[in-house]
Amino acid sequence: MKINCAFVGFGKSATRYHLPYVLQRRDTFQVKTIFDITRHPDIEKEEAYQGIRFTSDLNDILLDDSITLVTLCTPPQTHFDYAKLCLEHGKNVIVEKPFTRTLAEAQSLFALAAEKGLTVTPYQNRRFDSCFLAVEKVISSGVLGNIVELESHFDYFRPDAFDAPADYTHGAFYGLGVHLVDQVVSLFGRPECVHYDIRSVRNKNNPDDTFELQLYYGETKAIIKCSHLVMQPYPKFILHGEKGSFIKQNIDQQETCLKAGKLPETSDFGQETEYGVLKYLDAQGKALTERVDAGNGDYGRVYDAVYATLCQGAPPYVSVADVMTTMEILHRAFEQPTPALVRLS
Structure with a gap:
């Protein structure tokens, strides 16, 4: 089984700490869409990103039912709102650090994910x-x-x-x-x-x-x-x-x-x-x-662990209790x- 995934944000976090690893795992992940408010045409043309759709319309991710996992690589103040929006549209979510700005925001995301039967997890690489x-x-x-x-x-x-x-x-x-x-x-x-x-x-x-x-x-x-x-x-x-x-x-x-x-x-x-x-x-x-x-x-191995959770029923690699303690x-x-x-x- 292959997971269709998407990225919100296409800055240093995505291009340095995420995509080099995800693009190596083509048997388990397919990066379908990358959203960024500011487009980077020169970088988008690089060979590594061929076959990926780049967009400045977030709905191209939210309304695509084939995308089941979204990774957020955006500034900390945007994490909660983007994660909430993705969960509301039926997407599992990986959130770059820090997971949220407040303890209450973290609690809210876990409650929403549980209600929707989804997974939301921090990127604790x-x-x-x-x-x-x-x-x-x-x-x-x-x-x-x-x-x-x-x-x-x-x-x-x-x-x-x-x-x-x-x-x-x-x-x-x-x-x-x-x-x-x-x-x-x-x-x-x-x-x-x-x-x-x-x-x-x-x-x-x-x-x-x-x-x-x-x-x-x-x-x-x-x-x-x-x-x-x-x-x-x-x-x-x-x-x-x-x-x-x-x-x-x-x-x-x-x-x-x-x-x-x-x-x-x-x-x-x-x-x-x-x-x-x-x-x-x-x-x-x-x-x-x-x-x-x-x-x-x-x-x-973060993505390997998330794959095991989504496709094989393994527990999250970072437990909710650990996330809440850290937060x-x-x-x-x-x-x-x-x-x-x-x-x-």
Whole structure:
């Protein structure tokens, strides 16, 4: 069975992070229509997009009964309205990050999808980063025993920040933190409380560019951090347990390849540049050191998972509970000044 799908939005998100993977999956997906308010004739003529209908009339998607899945690659403030419209017209929906601007909007979309017997899901591609898959592999192996602390970074060195005033949904926390929070939630579930430190460091006229969250799970703590003023990078992941530690230095390489114009079908696409190092005590108390290889990442696995949900009845790859927890953590960050400690209900 092949799913006829469509895209709303034809900017960097669609052309870099979605279409290269979907167009690779021609046995399961057929991209039929792409809608954008602003047309891009030169890009539309590229060989990769031949056979796809481009339009500036959204009804060409909404009123086409053969299209059963729509991916939204539009600005955050449009996500709720577009997703609601697509659901009302009988389409399953994938929504780029952040899923919605508010918790209430997310609740409304899930309620509508359930009423219509449809699926609406966020595009949490970072669940399929090679570095995160390595962390998952180590935790599931059990060799570290009870996990004491996880630290995750998403850092850059971009000291210049020109005026770009906007609301908080355009800041680093909503834009990048949504991935880091989702990764933690997928590993540990719903935290008991969250400590927030969210700041605009480079340009006070702009939304936040720096954040640190501490998420508490009984004896386990997860720390997520992002800054645009880190010239010498931290390890991407640091994991400590009762029996040892795991450190993964480098982030997944898919984005680097995509920015360089390299496509997923290339043989060395997303190739790991280093492997995480695991050090732990075995059952006899002997110290062991191992290299952890979880394979290369693949953002296309989001579409594989959605296909399994729509065509094979598999549960959503991101549960509704996980989405709502992530959205609550995002939403509650801005209910009070930071730093602040917030206990989840």
